[in-house]
Amino acid sequence: MKFEYIHDPSLIENESFRQIRALTDLEHLSIEAQQVAMRVVHSIGIPTVASQLRFSENACESGIIALKAGAPILCDVEMVKQGITKRMIKTDPLCFLNAQGVPEQAKESGETRTMAALTAWLPYLEGSIVVIGNAPTALFRLLEMINQGAPKPALIIGMPVGFVGAAESKQALWEVHQKLGVECITLLGREGGSAVSSASCNALLRCIKGELY
Amino acid sequence: MKFEYIHDPSLIENESFRQIRALTDLEHLSIEAQQVAMRVVHSIGIPTVASQLRFSENACESGIIALKAGAPILCDVEMVKQGITKRMIKTDPLCFLNAQGVPEQAKESGETRTMAALTAWLPYLEGSIVVIGNAPTALFRLLEMINQGAPKPALIIGMPVGFVGAAESKQALWEVHQKLGVECITLLGREGGSAVSSASCNALLRCIKGELY
Numbered sequence: 388m389k390f391e392y393i394h395d396p397s398l399i400e401n402e403s404f405r406q407i408r409a410l411t412d413l414e415h416l417s418i419e420a421q422q423v424a425m426r427v428v429h430s431i432g433i434p435t436v437a438s439q440l441r442f443s444e445n446a447c448e449s450g451i452i453a454l455k456a457g458a459p460i461l462c463d464v465e466m467v468k469q470g471i472t473k474r475m476i477k478t479d480p481l482c483f484l485n486a487q488g489v490p491e492q493a494k495e496s497g498e499t500r501t502m503a504a505l506t507a508w509l510p511y512l513e514g515s516i517v518v519i520g521n522a523p524t525a526l527f528r529l530l531e532m533i534n535q536g537a538p539k540p541a542l543i544i545g546m547p548v549g550f551v552g553a554a555e556s557k558q559a560l561w562e563v564h565q566k567l568g569v570e571c572i573t574l575l576g577r578e579g580g581s582a583v584s585s586a587s588c589n590a591l592l593r594c595i596k597g598e599l600y
Numbered sequence: 601m602k603f604e605y606i607h608d609p610s611l612i613e614n615e616s617f618r619q620i621r622a623l624t625d626l627e628h629l630s631i632e633a634q635q636v637a638m639r640v641v642h643s644i645g646i647p648t649v650a651s652q653l654r655f656s657e658n659a660c661e662s663g664i665i666a667l668k669a670g671a672p673i674l675c676d677v678e679m680v681k682q683g684i685t686k687r688m689i690k691t692d693p694l695c696f697l698n699a700q701g702v703p704e705q706a707k708e709s710g711e712t713r714t715m716a717a718l719t720a721w722l723p724y725l726e727g728s729i730v731v732i733g734n735a736p737t738a739l740f741r742l743l744e745m746i747n748q749g750a751p752k753p754a755l756i757i758g759m760p761v762g763f764v765g766a767a768e769s770k771q772a773l774w775e776v777h778q779k780l781g782v783e784c785i786t787l788l789g790r791e792g793g794s795a796v797s798s799a800s801c802n803a804l805l806r807c808i809k810g811e812l813y
Contacts, residue, residue: 388747388779390740390772392765394711399737399764406763431644432761432790466794469682498607524612527603534601548645548795550619551612552605559603566601577645581679582761582793 403429404600410434419447419594423572426590430582439575441561446542449570450516450591453541459511460518460588461540463501463547467520470585475592480518483507501525505532513538519545520584523552530559533567543571544587548579616642617813623647632660632807636785639803643795652788654774659755662783663729663804666754672724673731673801674753676714676760680733683798688805693731696720714738718745726751732758733797736765743772746780756784757800761792 393399404425411434413421424437454460460480462468468482483489483504493503501522508515509532517540519526526545533539545560547553557573564571572587593599606612617638624647626634637650667673673693675681681695696702696717706716714735721728722745730753732739739758746752758773760766770786777784785800806812 388743388776390744390769392737392740392768394709394715394737396706396712399712403763429762430793432763432766432792466679466682469679470794493609496607499609499612502607524605524607527605530601531603549642550616550645553645555605556603563601579645580643580793580795581683582795 407434408600411437413437416442417447418599419451419591422594422599423447423587423590425600426586426593427574427583430586431578431580433578436574436576436578436583439578441571441573441575443564443570443572446570446572447591447594450542450544450572450588451594453514453516454588454591455595456514458541459515461508461511461515462585463504463519463525464521464581466581467518467585470520470581470589471518472589472592475589475596481508481511499524502528505529509537512540515540516588517543517545518584518588519543519547520579520581521547523547523549523556526556526560527552530556530563530567533569534563539567539569541570543569544573544584545571546574546579546584546587549577553577553579620647621813624650626650629655630660631812632664632804635807635812636660636800636803638813639799639806640787640796643799644791644793646791649787649789649791649796652791654784654786654788656777656783656785659783659785660804660807663755663757663785663801664807666727666729667801667804668808669727671754672728674721674724674728675798676717676732676738677734677794679794680731680798683733683794683802684731685802685805688802688809694721694724712737715741718742722750725753728753729801730756730758731797731801732756732760733792733794734760736760736762736769739769739773740765743776743780746782747776752780752782754783756782757786757797758784759787759792759797759800762790766790766792
């Protein structure tokens with residue numbers, strides 16, 4: 388029994404992105420948006436999802452400037468936080484899902500913990516990078532908060548996955564982002580998740596380091 | 601600006617699984633395998649991937665017995681480890697990606713860190729639950745090790761994602777599992793990832809708790 392496979396990580400990565408570029412429709416996108424699209428495809432294994440991606444006008448630029456300046460990275464769940472490439476950031480991403488009072492607040496108000504956690508985001512929101520990969524309720528709550536005057540993130544990466552509210556929350560983000568005056572990257576439809584969301588943030592971090600495919 | 605969405609986490613979960621059951625072909629699967637398939641669909645947002653799932657003859661049974669007995673859960677990457685539902689397990693899942701000597705070994709032998717980390721799995725392999733969600737090289741290396749006489753896990757959940765080696769490693773797992781005498785759950789094709797892999801393990805943990813949909 389013998390298996391033939393590539394062992395070398397840089398050969399694997401190079402060949403992966405060669406295949407992704409060949410299989411994915413990227414020509415309408417800026418260089419930075421192409422990097423995001425390719426990392427999204429890389430992390431989900433499906434080239435066609437690139438067509439569901441939406442970038443607001445200055446999404447990548449605004450995200451890159453904020454990340455360069457060391458803006459806080461706010462994550463809805465621990466898996467997203469874990470997915471952010473640590474060697475590329477100076478301070479740990481933030482996730483308040485298990486913060487003091489959050490489970491209690493969620494229980495009391497009959498809402499999801501990811502929603503309740505957004506109260507703890509408030510002091511960090513201004514100019515931040517928001518990465519929501521799991522919870523439609525967190526994305527909806529964020530839009531409500533900004534609409535009610537909360538500080539604005541520099542970029543919202545909004546890619547919750549699933550069947551109840553996920554597609555709707557991303558559609559809402561896409562429809563209201565201009566009115567709210569926020570930049571966003573989203574993946575329309577049911578597809579999404581921790582991996583595609585953190586991969587999108589990582590793609591922008593790699594643009595800063597000049598690690599492009 | 602007003603958004604209509606469900607706030608209540610149990611209503612969201614119930615409605616999600618109602619939709620998933622309606623949209624997914626599950627009838628050929630055992631009750632336990634149905635739970636795995638539904639959690640996989642839930643975490644990726646695509647009902648059709650259920651047709652790419654493969655279960656060896658006693659995969660769910662063997663996994664459930666081992667998890668009940670508190671077998672070690674071995675994860676290829678930190679995101680998989682993070683995805684395992686903590687309230688359902690007694691001891692933390694294990695991931696040796698950043699363990700002492702692993703990065704050095706990887707560099708020295710020109711192989712991926714996820715492959716190199718498998719050396720550290722050896723003392724825990726016997727009767728373990730292996731959850732590989734990211735690295736085809738880790739899955740290939742595991743098959744090589746078992747073929748060379750390493751102790752056998754109770755269950756291999758092998759669902760790496762991507763373009764180079766992912767589909768091939770899962771096809772290999774599916775083709776050789778009987779010859780190697782191991783139980784496995786895999787998701788053929790490019791699709792996979794941390795979320796579907798940890799969701800599969802979580803589905804079995806929920807079977808133990810009687811939390812079925």
